[in-house]
Amino acid sequence: MAATGGRSEPPRLPECGCSYVVARPVYSELAFQQQHERRLPESRTLRERLARSCSCSRKRALRVVKTLLPILEWLPKYRVKEWLLCDIVSGVSTGLVGTLQGPFPVVSLMVGSVVLTMAPDENFVISSSNGTALNSTTIDFAARDAARVLIASTLTLLVGILQLIFGSLQIGFIVRYLADPLIGGFTTAAAFQVFVSQLKIVLNVSTKNYNGVLSIIYTLVETFQNAGNTNLADLIAGLLTIIICMAVKELNDRFKHKIPIPIPIEVIVTIIAAAISYGVDLEKNYNAGIVKSIPRGFLPPVLPSSNLFSEMLASSFSIAVVAYAIAVSVGKVYAIKYDYTIDGNQEFIAFGISNIFSGFFSCFVATTALSRTAVQETTGGKTQIAGIISAGIVLIAIVALGKLLEPLQKSVLAAVVIANLKGMFMQVCDVPRLWRQSKTDAIIWVFTCVMSIILGLDLGLLAGLIFGLLTVVLRVQFPSWNGLGSIPTTDIYKNTKNYKNIEEPEGVKILRFSSPIFYGNVDGFKKCIKSTVGFDATRVHNKRLQALKKIQKLIKKGQLRATKNGIISDAGSSNKAFEPDEDVEDPEELDIPTKEIEIQVDWNSELPVKVNVPKVPINSLVLDCGAVSFLDIVGVRSLRMIVKEFQRIDVNVYFASLQDHLIEKLEQCGFFDENIRKDMLFLTVHDAILYLQNQVKSREIQDSILETIALIQEGKDPLELIEAELTEEEFDVQDEAMRRLAS
């Protein structure tokens, strides 16, 4: 129909003005592969593969060394004249920014939350004056800070070890799962956590240290409950700082094209506030909370305590991944700009080694700050030399400037942090747009954010990650599927519901299933098939067995006769209702092999027994597997079972558009046998349909031949009879039959 329609009705031409003419054989997969000489891919054995990947040469060794120590690559090529000046300028600028403006990093917060959880203030109470007012407890600050530094450095070491392991195992790809919506929700939750922790300081109230689920909410509630105890000096200083910082930042943003560099308002506010606090002696006069003492100099190397490892494993996992993800995503921005590539696993190893080393020197987990990277780039930095110089500047600042900040109010510092959170919170505005574009992505955003607030950042990230992966599985599991029909005069098959001029080939159902078939969705796949064909193959089979059993009983009783052409009822059709229709009849008893009975039943005609056997209006089912990207063993087993179930009720199942690697999978899993043959696979749906239509035609011709022979045997001239009765089309068929008979 589709194949010949093109001749009778010349197609209208679309804009492009060209037409599509194809004449080729109908291909089953097998015929196609044979005719076009499919080459099988050479499969290497495990041994060959090992030999290949472990082979060693001098060049290869050098490349490995350079991968591990990239400085060997770039330092010998350093162009002193061109680059050194740039690097110095850039290094100094970056160092100054790094000293003056401490941009808020997510990782600091995550480390902080671990430290606070594992070494809360309560653990270091020396004396408590019958503590009803929380302010009256005395805390051993020295012991507390020592414990906290130990925890932070142990965490750094563990993060380093994990990163090194990740890098060595080449699982840098893990970062791919940190999708944009997930990162958005997570950082917003992190901002909320920071906000709550800093709000406490601005109000200068203490709260209990809450742990675990919902701790941040409890802290927030208690902070507001205790808000009455606030120190007015701290609160006013904090609020002023927030207002000033946010206003100036707004101006910076609005006039960014007119002013050469943004006003470093944080630095200005900090210096002024420190000066005021020193001048008025806020601590003594107003009991304000000030920074008090900043340790100078450097701590000697300390062995981190490895027995803390088990407590902080989950957190350090999150931190390791997040720190790495931030660094790589910033790196990628510049890699694209400057046309180089980032080796994700090399980065992992670099961070790992650096953190392991830092862990022994009471250092903090290392990551990347986007703002400082931007400064280094815009001021013209060329190589890592700029990084070394900026580190030197920070070093000098730490040694020299610490003393000056000691009178500063803590609430001012906290307020500076809060003022910098605006951008993070503004991410919430993305959600409505996201919802319009993709509901799933919006849900990932909200879920990750809510979970990170409820469970804490580490478990929240993990929950978000798993949820994100689940949505992928769900999207695969609830795939779109539809029954297809053909667009007349073309080889195109489309969703029957979507088009007006669409027709379903007679006796054939076509089903397209747009997803992998695996353990998670085989049930759904079976349901799709059932609802496309309109009946349940197993149920049809059981009912037929039931009916057969009853027919057999009737034959034994002599009320029916089985002949070659079917069953003849001796008792007439009025006697049908011999037995009640038991729906719950035991199929065990029905287990009579149909071949022994040798009854030919036309299941679509009216049956002589009163069993409600569903009608099967089709003889073939074509599964369009063009969008099936993989199969697992459960999927293959289910497919096999489906084919068998349909074959039992005389419906053939054909597969179209299977990809080559899926055919291999089917072979491996023992899909094929004498009933499920490889010639059931067709190249396209249209190939399968043409094949089926041809089959029908062949059968018609065969029937005609038999009829003609019968007529001749009866002594009649078949042609006379035929010509009188047949329509033109029927005549064509008959005619061909005669010709075949003659040859």
Added chain:
Amino acid sequence: MAATGGRSEPPRLPECGCSYVVARPVYSELAFQQQHERRLPESRTLRERLARSCSCSRKRALRVVKTLLPILEWLPKYRVKEWLLCDIVSGVSTGLVGTLQGPFPVVSLMVGSVVLTMAPDENFVISSSNGTALNSTTIDFAARDAARVLIASTLTLLVGILQLIFGSLQIGFIVRYLADPLIGGFTTAAAFQVFVSQLKIVLNVSTKNYNGVLSIIYTLVETFQNAGNTNLADLIAGLLTIIICMAVKELNDRFKHKIPIPIPIEVIVTIIAAAISYGVDLEKNYNAGIVKSIPRGFLPPVLPSSNLFSEMLASSFSIAVVAYAIAVSVGKVYAIKYDYTIDGNQEFIAFGISNIFSGFFSCFVATTALSRTAVQETTGGKTQIAGIISAGIVLIAIVALGKLLEPLQKSVLAAVVIANLKGMFMQVCDVPRLWRQSKTDAIIWVFTCVMSIILGLDLGLLAGLIFGLLTVVLRVQFPSWNGLGSIPTTDIYKNTKNYKNIEEPEGVKILRFSSPIFYGNVDGFKKCIKSTVGFDATRVHNKRLQALKKIQKLIKKGQLRATKNGIISDAGSSNKAFEPDEDVEDPEELDIPTKEIEIQVDWNSELPVKVNVPKVPINSLVLDCGAVSFLDIVGVRSLRMIVKEFQRIDVNVYFASLQDHLIEKLEQCGFFDENIRKDMLFLTVHDAILYLQNQVKSREIQDSILETIALIQEGKDPLELIEAELTEEEFDVQDEAMRRLAS
């Protein structure tokens, strides 16, 4: 080429003997949808959907009530005459089996492990006689058992609540993720756990109660270390029981067709062992561990303690899911056999309510035992009446028979359990076959098994579940992809590597990507494209900008001239190397809009500057999206970026075979604009290729027209010149150009 080849070379016919002839217009998605009157699906608003699903009618209400209380459905239809006798016979048999043979259920074990973890013996030590020997501690058994019953019943309540929640939220589908390999690995690990716990009892040695990671291994090691302290009477009784039970079970299995019912060896052994123990007084004479006291009667309802909930949440989650999964999988076997359907969520609700109720009566978590279900079915049970009767039998047995078993050795009971584990352990033999068929599935099996042993059953199941889902994500993430070429004289496009007679259309690359495009694999997708086309679009663009900048400099210096037809070097080609090729040049400075320069550069010719601009050998990229089953927002954004990057370097990107719902997704996410138009989408790859070939032809004609005009303007007769020079094909093109010019 493919379109016209059919005419010149008649195709050979394959076995099926039919051929494939199609003549239709070349369709872009847009043209096709217009011509064939695509119907848009009616999208209901949230409100309408709510109204629809919340609408209420008497019939509907009745259906809901019957769903909640299925007894209203079946009891009024009960056929007393036919079914009652069957139900009584079946109920009595099932009750007897249930009493005599306690088949090993996974759920009991999981509950037991929670109970032992939360209320270990150590918590109930009254006096310990300077305990070096573990046997000398005295335990407050009454308190211990009371605590354990409380824990078990609280667990039952919590499991019930979870199941009710799952059922109400309609997440019965969660069970689909319990794939066959996962269940196999999990039950084998469970069998191992049971084995270790029972081995301890057979040897009559005590061990510490280990918790958490690897506890089962520690227990096993300590059991063997203490094996010297074993009680010989218990050990011998245990070993004998194991040997006898396994031997008789083997016989049962071998002669199952010859003996009417299997020998209930467990019952026989138990009775004999109890008799011997009572007769010889094993407890006094040999210090054997006996059952001692079985409480009779029933406990009054007790309020479970809800403050244990948080401790047992993870375990009860696993138990809720596993108990349900077992029940549903057994149910499905019979649903298929008797042709009814199981409503997964109704089952969840039923288990939930039953467990919540039981929780208040010191009961155990309910699930299904396959063996007893089989007994009920084979003995002819028809309805739930049989279940009530069998429950009555068990009730009588509990009240009457408990006393008789008090002298039984515990080691005999443990040995009976061990003897029943054989089948579970035999599952290990599945693994090699699984490995041959599907490596991923084999790895899921092993991973779940190992994790369940290391982490314990609850966390192990969770780990296996997540790992299984991860493999799905990984299979989606590392999809197969390949460059396509056309099979001459057909409309078929196949992997270029797999076929001998395959050709790639000139200037076009075709890429097929067989998986969804989402956040997890966009990087991989970009890499696929890069490696298919052979260059990096961004890099080409950056290099071109670099070259342009240099050319502009040269033009300023007067060493080059920009004309309409390109760039003319005044200084000759020898002067090319004015500047070094800086690879790390700052693209910021290159940010010169190309339109301002208005230089036409033929990038594939040799450039007058020494910048290494990669050649772009193609003008079009066709992405075959037939196997892309979904897109997320990250995927759409990446696709958009890819199209833009290629358009910048004058390569057009076309999409073929996109499914309808993906086109909608693209629209929702704002994929299209004035440069990315909907007519870039084609119905099939062949449509796109035909369109492109036609475009090339049109351009040739246009060029010819211009050339002809130029000739005419120069006063020459174009035809004379042309005919002398052109090949036949070129002449055809020229001829058509002339005709168009004339019209």
